[in-house]
Amino acid sequence: MAEDSEDYHDDTALRWYLNAYYPHLFSDEERCVIAIAVLRNKQSHRETPIDHAKDDIESYINGSDRIRQIIEGDIESYLDDAARRIISQKREDVFINRCPACQRIVRTPVAKQCLWCGHDWH
Numbered sequence: 211m212a213e214d215s216e217d218y219h220d221d222t223a224l225r226w227y228l229n230a231y232y233p234h235l236f237s238d239e240e241r242c243v244i245a246i247a248v249l250r251n252k253q254s255h256r257e258t259p260i261d262h263a264k265d266d267i268e269s270y271i272n273g274s275d276r277i278r279q280i281i282e283g284d285i286e287s288y289l290d291d292a293a294r295r296i297i298s299q300k301r302e303d304v305f306i307n308r309c310p311a312c313q314r315i316v317r318t319p320v321a322k323q324c325l326w327c328g329h330d331w332h
């Protein structure tokens with residue numbers, strides 16, 4: 211079954227993909243911010259008790275004013291910049307698997323089927 215293509219955002223898909231398959235290309239600071247973003251996301255979906263998430267977030271911040279500043283600012287654009295930096299600096303290390311039919315980023319680097327448009331290139 212195809213996913214709802216209305217939900218597709220290339221920046222978000224790219225970030226998710228890089229984080230899932232190329233986590234080593236992010237800096238320690240970026241990985242830390244990503245971990246906090248994931249926790250916040252879980253928190254907003256109520257998958258994690260709020261107090262838990264707060265403690266976990268504090269442990270990631272670990273007294274760093276820089277991290278606190280980033281997460282209190284525009285965390286989304288910080289992460290988009292991180293993804294763009296990786297794509298421009300490490301282009302040869304990264305394989306972005308895009309669907310040949312709709313050009314969306316597919317689920318994994320080895321996927322041969324697009325969950326967005328249903329195209330199959332086996």
Ligand SMILES: [Zn+2]
Binds near residue numbers: 310326327328329
């Ligand atoms: Zn597709």
